[in-house]
Amino acid sequence: MPELPEVTTTVNGLNKVLPNLEITAVWSDYFLRTASKRADNIKNKKYFEKFKKEIIGQKIKNCERRGKNVLINLTGNKTVLVHMKMTGHFLYDRRDKFIHLDFSLSNGKHLTFSDMRKFAKIFLFETDKKNELADLKTLGPEPLDNLSFQTFQSRILKKTKSKIKTVLMDQSVVAGIGNIYSDEILWQAGVRPERAVGKISVAEMKKIWSAMKKILRQSISLGGDSMSDYRNIHDEKGKFQNMHKAYRRAGKKCSKNGCGGIIKRMIIGGRSAHFCPVHQK
DNA sequence: ACTAGCCCCTGGGAGC
């Protein structure tokens, strides 16, 4: 599912093909069977018509990532925000069975959005109001943006009683980490996902901090994780799923040297957590 | 202010 490395991969791909292209038409069928309760989402037909009218004729300036959100900056002080949620991904000049949004571009090609489970959240806002946008201003710092250990630790420790996995996945603490990477980070750091944050030592916290940076960077270098539906904009799979040590490996041997543990699965905060009961303490 | 639990959604896999 798209977490920081996958969204980064998508945005890097989009920035290679989209800048300076004009949006000439927009199509969607999101609202056919899905009536969004939120007025500001293209799943709402009225909103989609307005969205369409406002972006046709605008040029794409560039794309950026903030947390798990894709921001497509357009001319005319407009930005499209896309949260891909579980199964969403952009495709350039490609289609698949689950296209629910299609931008026609001035070079004759299409930017499409595949979203099997239709969980995505997509809306338009005024670029200069970015700092006031609730979806963005509640996000914590970017883990790969010179996030110091001191800052990381102090943000984590605001939730002393909460479980470390839940806190790592809390977007207001640190932005961009979801279920896959929280499992992998904690496996690497040797810390159990259900440990209360307040009972984690400074040495362990440092291991979590450095594992977070290492693993996110490693996944970006592998083009992200395609165990589920994620594909890059050319419909190619990433390779991080081949590196999993914990996520979805319940019942398999822990691959840490000399460990001998068997990966276990448990539910934490309504999400499945995977960990090694031997070397993760 | 916190958390637990439901909801959105649909394909894939297991079981019969």
Add this chain to the structure above:
DNA sequence: TGCTCCCAGGGGCTAG
């Protein structure tokens, strides 16, 4: 073969 049931889960929302 084909049906039913369960599972995947980010994040919004509500009830407690």
